[in-house]
Amino acid sequence: MKNLNEDIKTGKFRPVYLLYGEEAYLKTMYKNRLRNAILAPEDTMNLTVYEGKGCNVRQLIDQAETLPFFAEHRLIVAEGSGFFKSASPELAEYLPQMPPETILLFVENEVDKRGKLYKAVKNCGRITEFARQDNKTLTTWVLGTLKREKKAIQKSTLELFLDMAGNDMENIANELEKLVSYIGGRNVIERQDVEAICTVTAESKVFDMINAVAEKRQKQALDLYYDLLSQKEPAMRILFLIARQFNQLYQIKELRMQGFDAGTIAQRMKIQPFIVKKSLTQAGHFELDTLRQAVEDCVDAETSVKTGRLGDSMAVELIIVKYSSK
Numbered sequence: 022m023k024n025l026n027e028d029i030k031t032g033k034f035r036p037v038y039l040l041y042g043e044e045a046y047l048k049t050m051y052k053n054r055l056r057n058a059i060l061a062p063e064d065t066m067n068l069t070v071y072e073g074k075g076c077n078v079r080q081l082i083d084q085a086e087t088l089p090f091f092a093e094h095r096l097i098v099a100e101g102s103g104f105f106k107s108a109s110p111e112l113a114e115y116l117p118q119m120p121p122e123t124i125l126l127f128v129e130n131e132v133d134k135r136g137k138l139y140k141a142v143k144n145c146g147r148i149t150e151f152a153r154q155d156n157k158t159l160t161t162w163v164l165g166t167l168k169r170e171k172k173a174i175q176k177s178t179l180e181l182f183l184d185m186a187g188n189d190m191e192n193i194a195n196e197l198e199k200l201v202s203y204i205g206g207r208n209v210i211e212r213q214d215v216e217a218i219c220t221v222t223a224e225s226k227v228f229d230m231i232n233a234v235a236e237k238r239q240k241q242a243l244d245l246y247y248d249l250l251s252q253k254e255p256a257m258r259i260l261f262l263i264a265r266q267f268n269q270l271y272q273i274k275e276l277r278m279q280g281f282d283a284g285t286i287a288q289r290m291k292i293q294p295f296i297v298k299k300s301l302t303q304a305g306h307f308e309l310d311t312l313r314q315a316v317e318d319c320v321d322a323e324t325s326v327k328t329g330r331l332g333d334s335m336a337v338e339l340i341i342v343k344y345s346s347k
Contacts, residue, residue, distance in 0.1 A: 025051060025149050029058045034094070037116055037125040037146030039105070039139070041132050044151040046190035051149070052098070052128050059096045059124055067095045074103040078112050085115075085123045098126045105132035105139055113137035116145055153188050156293040163193065167210070170201050174210040180295050182215045187222035196220065223254050227262040228299075230341070231270070235306035239345040246341055256333035257326065263340060264319035271312035273297060274304040315344055 028034055038055060040048045060067055067089045071081065076099055089095040104112060104127070113136075119125070125146075132139055142148055154162070160179065167174060174182070186196045196219050200210055203218045226245055233242035249259055269290070276286045283301060287294040304312070322340055325331040331339075 022047075022051070022149060024147060025055075028147065029054055032058065034059060034124055035146045036119055036121070036123070037127070037142050039127045039129065039132070039142045039146065039148045040151060041105070041127075041129040041148075042151035043130070043153050044190055046194065047151040047154075048128055049191075051151075052100075052126065055126055056096060056098070059094050060092065064092060066090045067092045069095075069097045071097070071099045071102060073101050076102045076104075078104070078109065082112070082115050085119055085125065088120070089122050093122070095123045096126065097123065098128065100128040102127065102129065105129050105136060108136065109138040113141040116141045154190065155291040156183065156188070156296070157291075159183060159188060159190070159193065160293075162190070163197065166194075166197055167201075171208065172201060172204070172210060173208055175212075178210060178212045178215060180293065181212060182210075182219060183293070184296070185215065185219045185221050185225055187224045189222075192222065223249055223252075223259070224262055227259065227266055228303075231263065231266050232303055234341060234345040235303050237345055237347045239342065239347075242341050242345045243338070246337065250334065256337050257323070260319060260322060260326075260333070260337045260340070263337070264316055264323075267312055267315040267319065270300055270304040270307065271309065271316060273300045274307070274309055274312060277301060277304075278309065311344075315340070318343070 025038075040051055042048065056068070069084050081097065081099065084097055085095070087095060116125075127142070139148070160183070163179065163183070164174075182196070182200075183193075186193045199218050200214060204210055204214055226249055230242050230245040233239075233245065246259065250256065269292075272290060273286055276289060281289070283294055283297045287297045290297070307315075318340055322331070322336040326333045326336050
């Protein structure tokens with residue numbers, strides 16, 4: 022992000038930019054910052070935006086060949102195009118020949134770093150990955166946001182907030198806005214404020230679900246699963262979150278067995294110490310081999326769904342039933 026900020030600050034732009042990764046909040050922020058730095062806010066004549074996978078390569082190239090109208094640059098934004106998951110050789114070959122007045126900005130979720138287009142952008146442009154931020158970064162960001170709002174929060178309350186809000190910055194920003202509005206003129210956010218106003222994320226519910234699984238409370242585990250389904254949470258995303266939680270428990274338990282304390286484990290895994298402590302309790306209900314097998318079963322379940330041998334909802338339910346049975 023440092024190089025991206027430098028380009029925006031100096032006004033010396035690369036011909037092409039690729040912003041990608043899971044963190045949508047940062048991608049949107051930097052997409053808008055680049056757009057406002059390259060073109061005047063009122064300039065819509067020199068801006069072309071393509072959204073989704075229906076973007077035609079030939080049409081995009083033709084647009085790139087069009088000279089800007091009474092401006093220094095023409096900006097073309099392609100968001101969620103899927104070009105970086107397909108070969109896109111025509112576009113890769115075109116980039117070095119693009120007019121110097123044109124700037125291309127790609128915003129994607131996933132990319133294939135082996136692809137021709139990714140390598141072409143790397144050679145002549147700038148690539149920035151926006152991954153999920155670690156808890157230290159999120160904590161600093163939340164505290165900075167609250168400071169600007171002249172609000173304070175205790176450490177334990179902040180931990181509860183992040184536990185409930187998850188690590189998606191857009192969701193955190195929305196939950197913070199709700200909290201600040203909720204407390205009104207008060208200066209300190211209390212624990213009961215967080216509990217009253219914040220929405221529990223799917224990640225937090227899955228943690229509670231695995232807790233119920235670990236303690237063999239099968240009915241509660243299934244109730245939490247059905248609750249997530251009723252909230253329109255896709256079964257395959259729930260399966261992903263379950264697999265991720267089992268994998269995290271496996272890593273934490275393995276490191277603990279090697280003699281590392283909770284603080285060191287938190288540093289190694291880049292998660293908050295309070296999460297490690299909660300996870301150590303949860304992991305204590307499982308053997309290490311059981312956790313590894315659970316991760317493998319989640320992978321097998323995904324394969325069964327993709328090959329049509331099992332329905333997605335049933336595949337997740339079988340995982341929950343297997344590991345919550347007494």
